[in-house]
Amino acid sequence: MKPFDYVKPATLADAVAAAAQPGAAYLAAGTNLIDLMKGGVSRPDRLVDVTHLPGLDRIEHLPDGGVRIGALVSNAGLAHDTDFAKAYPAVAEALLSGASAQLRNAATVGGNLLQRTRCAYFYDTASRCNKRAAGSGCDAREGENRLHAVLGWSEQCIATHPSDFCVPLVALDAVVEIEGRNGRRELPLEELHRLPGETPERETVLEPGDLITAVRLPAAARDFAAHARYLKVRERTSYAFAVVSAAAALQIENGKIKDARVALGGIAAKPWRSRVAEQVLKGATPDAQNFREAAQAALAVAKPSGDNAFKIELARRVIVRALTLATAGTPARISALPGSPFAANSGALHA
Amino acid sequence: MTHSISLTVNGTKREIELNDPRVTLLDLLRERLDLTGTKKGCDRGQCGACTILVDGKRINSCLALAISHDGAEVVTIEGIARGDQLHPVQAAFIPHDGFQCGFCTPGQIMSTIGLLCEGQAGDDPERIREGMSGNLCRCGAYAGIVDAVLEAQANQTDSKQRRSA
Known part of the structure; x- marks a missing residue:
């Protein structure tokens, strides 16, 4: 690991000033960053440790009915917060379907949003990667790419964003609070991550020094609590990244879908909200035909980036399955293997 | 520095x-x-x-x-042991052959202690498997490990009941 300077600022303002310097990176739990540094993938000159900053480790229920989740709340702490899991069950289910218990205990909310792709060519410093070294090329394009992106990719980069947590968050209109050199600002999570285009090395819209301090969910997101699921298909039933995942959340009144939210994970460089699928569902009857139509709409612009055409049909089926599960109702308790299509009580038969 | x-x-x-x-x-x-x-x-x-x-x-x-x-x-x-007295989780791994070469065992045992403190898995083998999935065992002693966790969980539940009785 490359040597680095370590600073532990006492205030947000000091942290932002320290991290705005070239070569600086924020350190929270480090579950992704330290791994990247050990592999020489990330080579910061300075780590700005934010783990001791005050006030960032709380889950606050806001007077307007929304919730503010401090950036230093752990993934496990949030998923197991009873009030939170009840109000936003798909978010808890997504959190618990990610990583291992040890990693969830350490990893933070802010860090989860900013974790890097698990593209093997990004991790392998002997490979060409436009994300790791801008302009060097993309060895994934002609390489082992069956798990790579089918939406929003470019010739320069076909990597996916690996977060489970972000998928229901983006479906539920989460907002990210940011402290930066010019003070505080906020933006929808949907606008945080960038698609690769010509500049895959720029993964988010954050500027040097910007620190995510909290994620907010609006009160309206609670209205989906009775019919909200996160479904994750992966190559083993636990402790693996998604091949494809979907968050599905519905409001059902008098046998019709009053409002719908659909987002996909594992298929693009950002958590992929599908408003076209939501439009198909609004006002429709929650049945297999409409779910299939919504899934077709969601993947209409998808195209394989390599040996991964199967992910397009898989994503359609995952959407249909997630919507079917959501319609059946949020279970009182998240299944033993969260988000698993193999769970005994998943409520849907295997295809 | x-x-x-x-x-x-x-x-x-x-x-x-x-x-x-x-x-x-x-x-x-x-x-x-x-x-x-x-x-x-x-x-x-x-x-x-x-x-x-x-x-x-x-x-x-x-x-x-x-x-x-x-x-x-x-x-x-x-x-975790008290002198020569093994921690209950350590003790549970022995009768169930929760290890073979032993290299992963300290991690398995510390993870089990964490799992029992978290209180999310209870006596459900499927929840235990998920909760222990961050601990690999290349000898493949998983079946024994799950049995050991189940016994440690049962012993913890028993001793809590005895204390509250």
Whole structure:
């Protein structure tokens, strides 16, 4: 690991000033960053440790009915917060379907949003990667790419964003609070991550020094609590990244879908909200035909980036399955293997 | 530049001078404090051999920078028995053959202690398997490990009931 300077600022303002310097990176739990540094993938000159900053480790229920989740709340702490899991069950289910218990205990909310792709060519410093070294090329394009992106990719980069947590968050209109050199600002999570285009090395819209301090969910997101699921298909039933995942959340009144939210994970460089699928569902009857139509709409612009055409049909089926599960109702308790299509009580038969 | 940190390790307070901020909790335990029970498997957060409790929660010590954990309370495999009396989780691994070569075992045991404290799995083998999925066993002793966790869970439930009776 490359040597680095370590600073532990006492205030947000000091942290932002320290991290705005070239070569600086924020350190929270480090579950992704330290791994990247050990592999020489990330080579910061300075780590700005934010783990001791005050006030960032709380889950606050806001007077307007929304919730503010401090950036230093752990993934496990949030998923197991009873009030939170009840109000936003798909978010808890997504959190618990990610990583291992040890990693969830350490990893933070802010860090989860900013974790890097698990593209093997990004991790392998002997490979060409436009994300790791801008302009060097993309060895994934002609390489082992069956798990790579089918939406929003470019010739320069076909990597996916690996977060489970972000998928229901983006479906539920989460907002990210940011402290930066010019003070505080906020933006929808949907606008945080960038698609690769010509500049895959720029993964988010954050500027040097910007620190995510909290994620907010609006009160309206609670209205989906009775019919909200996160479904994750992966190559083993636990402790693996998604091949494809979907968050599905519905409001059902008098046998019709009053409002719908659909987002996909594992298929693009950002958590992929599908408003076209939501439009198909609004006002429709929650049945297999409409779910299939919504899934077709969601993947209409998808195209394989390599040996991964199967992910397009898989994503359609995952959407249909997630919507079917959501319609059946949020279970009182998240299944033993969260988000698993193999769970005994998943409520849907295997295809 | 050296950095001073203070850790409570298995109940003993330790003042530590770090001459390099790159030291992980895992390397600090093994190389500086001679606590080699915590194992270095993958060193990348994938195998769970380095699992320890930090402030009561199980984490991968290979991905935790020691310098960032000033003031933390650390429990390792060396700190759970009482003299010659094994911790109940250690004891449960023996009759169920919850190991073969033993390399992953300290991590498995510390992870089990963490799992029981979290209280999410109960006596459901499927929840135990999910909760222990961050600990790999290349000998494939998983069936015995799940049985050992189930017994440790049952013993914990029994002793709680006895205490409250």
